[in-house]
Amino acid sequence: MDRTYFGQHSSSQFNEALESIRNHLMEMGGLVEKQVVDALDALLRADSDLAEKVMQAEDKVDKLEIQIDEECARVLALRQPAASDLRLIIAVTKAVSDLERIGDESAKIAAMALQLSEEGESPRGYVEVRHIGNHVRNMLRDTLDAFARFDADKALDVAAEDNEVDLEYRSAMRSLVTFMMEDPRAISRVLNIIWSLRALERIGDHSRNIAEQVIFLVKGKDVRHISMDEMEEKVKG
Template sequence: MDRMHFGEHSSTQFNAALESIRNHLMEMGGLVEKQVVDALQALLQADSALAEKVIETEKKVDKLEILIDEECTKVLALRQPAASDLRLIIAVSKAVSDLERIGDESAKIARMGLQLAEEGESPRGYVEVRHIGNHVRNMLRDALDAFARFDAHKALTVAAEDNEVDIEYASAMRSLATFMMEDPRSITRVLNIIWSLRALERIGDHARNIGEQVIYLVKGKDVRHISIDEIEEKLKS
């Protein structure tokens, strides 16, 4: 499926409405992707000003969520879209929800960064944050790119990467839990790292959700809650 499957309606207003929805989704995605990058930098570099900027950006993300929801509702009410157009509206609505939650998780990471800047750096966990952070940031970028290009196969790679993130996250949790038991004085600061890693793992989950919506949009197949192998089989059919 490509852009030609959308925007071929006799009504120029319908074409414009669909294009506006897609453009606003991409705008929101770019804003949220920047939030993730800035939140990681704020945490790793103890940059309080940047952390505050990430938190403040939440307001812009929330406004875009409301705007896109209103646009989707208007199209559903006035145009009664069918087939691929209806799938586009549904996929956008769900992707918007995931993007808003990614923004929330980014703000959580920024708040952990503020606490660490005040209390002093954690003795452990920054390597894991950087590694997993880069991984989920790439997942989000790829998920948004897949949505922009209607690329189901790229969306599949995002879903597969989420499994890798889950493994990395579990390993990091075991390592940090062991460290806290060995050095109880570090517990408060290491917990901030743990909450940040948890937020990153959730960002990976939401990126996967966006990828799954792309597959639904392109193939018309619901691939939630199934394995990567099962998704691959659905893409073949």
């Protein structure tokens, strides 16, 4: 399936329903992407007001999830789509679930930002947060772009990036755990950073999940739970 195929149905109502689903997915993606950016800024700048806004945005994201699910269910019931259209509906419903969870992880980071603004800054971990945070922000942006463009190659790149994020996360964890052992007085504040890094790592995982759905949508191949070499073979083959 490619972008030129999308919306090429004899029924204008079917075209409009699919276009609406896609547009609402992109709207939800934009909201969640802003949540991630704002949550990171709130943590790095100890901005409690911005952290509160991130947490408040969750309600709008949740409502969009419900709306998109209802639209997809309506198309399945009334149109009984087959082949590529069915893959689109399946991919959207799974991507929406991952986007909602990314919003949840962003809210967790915002909650850690609030705690740190009350307890005082952590003595360590902000460099790691900034580095891994920038990485997963790019992953989310790229996976949404891949979905919008029906770009399986870009989705493959996102999946490969997730492996790099996992390595960076494990390295950061080792460093911060060692620091806490050396300075127990900082444990509470450093733990807030650790939970934030864990949330960022999960955002990377969910971005990869969406990328895998893009590959399923475009190539019709399930690439979950396989190695990067196998995934590349399915995309390039």
